[in-house]
Amino acid sequence: MKIYFKLILLLLTISLASCEDVIDVDVQNGVSRLVIEASLDWEKGTTGSNQTIKLSKSTPYFDTTTNTGVTNASVRVVNDNDGTEFVFTHQGDGAYTTNNFIPVVGESYTLEVIHDGETYSANETLTPVVDIDAITQSVESGFNDEDLEVNIIFTDPEAEENYYLFKFQKEGDLLPTLEDGDDEFVNGNKVTWWFEKEEDDDTDEIEAFMPGDTVSIEFYGISEAFSNYMQILIEQAEGAGLFSTTPVPLKGNCINTTNADNYAFGYFRLTQVVRTSYTFQ
Structure with a gap:
């Protein structure tokens, strides 16, 4: 009887150990949104006339799509002080460029992006940097x-x-x-x-x-x-720690003036920058 009982127990253990059920979990995907990479950086020592703004669409986390560039948008930046308009021309890969931008420290600029019948707008002042x-x-x-x-x-x-x-x-x-x-x-x-x-x-x-x-x-x-935007972005990029907040979608300053619920990711910034390098001795 003991041998019979042990045999039944052994067969039951083998049966449970070999049972592997594949569980498919439906992961909710977020809405695909416009991503605006509009960093107009004026490097000291240059005219700052050559600038690029990149537009793309967000994708689900596990999506392997790499070509997400937006190719049918209208992009321009306006100097709010004198009304000078800088039109950014599409280059065929989601990048929009201009070679006649005029950066002026302390002056305000407005970005306008028109895509799929909706208008996105952002405003920023060009901030200087010391040497x-x-x-x-x-x-x-x-x-x-x-x-x-x-x-x-x-x-x-x-x-x-x-x-x-x-x-x-x-x-x-x-x-x-x-x-x-x-x-x-x-x-x-x-x-x-x-x-x-x-x-x-x-x-x-x-x-x-x-x-x-x-x-x-x-x-x-x-x-x-x-700076406030970057603090949150850096914290989320470094991963969740013991006292970290739960990562959430990070909204920038690009507002959809046509449909506020369909907001864009990204940020419109205007900065002055010093670029250099150092080799350790």
Whole structure:
């Protein structure tokens, strides 16, 4: 009887272990929306006349579609002070360009995108950025006192509130690192902003800077509204932590004036930028 009971138990265990049911879960897909990448960046030392705005459509997370460029839109930017209009011409791949843009620090501009009978509009003021006084390297400023970090030294203007965006990318890295800051506690002072390669959460490896490595640096002056937008975007891009908020669709400043419910993703910004690089010794 005991042998019979054990045999039944063994057969039952094998049966349960070999039973694999494929469960199909219906994942709700969001509405496909217009994505407006309208970053008009005036690099110091250039005329800033060549600018590009990219339009595409959002896709479901698991969609493998790569060609989502919008090719049938009308795109223009208007200087609100004098009414000068800059028409952006489609290049066939979702990119719309102009070669006659006139950037003026402190002046307001309005973006207008017309797509599928609906009009999207956004407004922004061109924000200046100070020059970089010096770029150095050290090991004492970062989280690890043995790893190299790059230091961006600049003097913050005292007369106004300032908001900054930094973009760092080590040569050979696939993606850059974005960091935002303001002058709340350093107004009018000389500022040293340091950047150190951090631990990779996926591999638990630290890919620290080494002598001979080159890092590209972009230093932007940005508006307070865009700074608030970037803070949320950076937090969500870094992943959910213990005290992080639940990721939600992030709305920018591009408003659908025809149908408010059909809002667009993306942001219209106008900034001045300093671009440079540094090679570690």
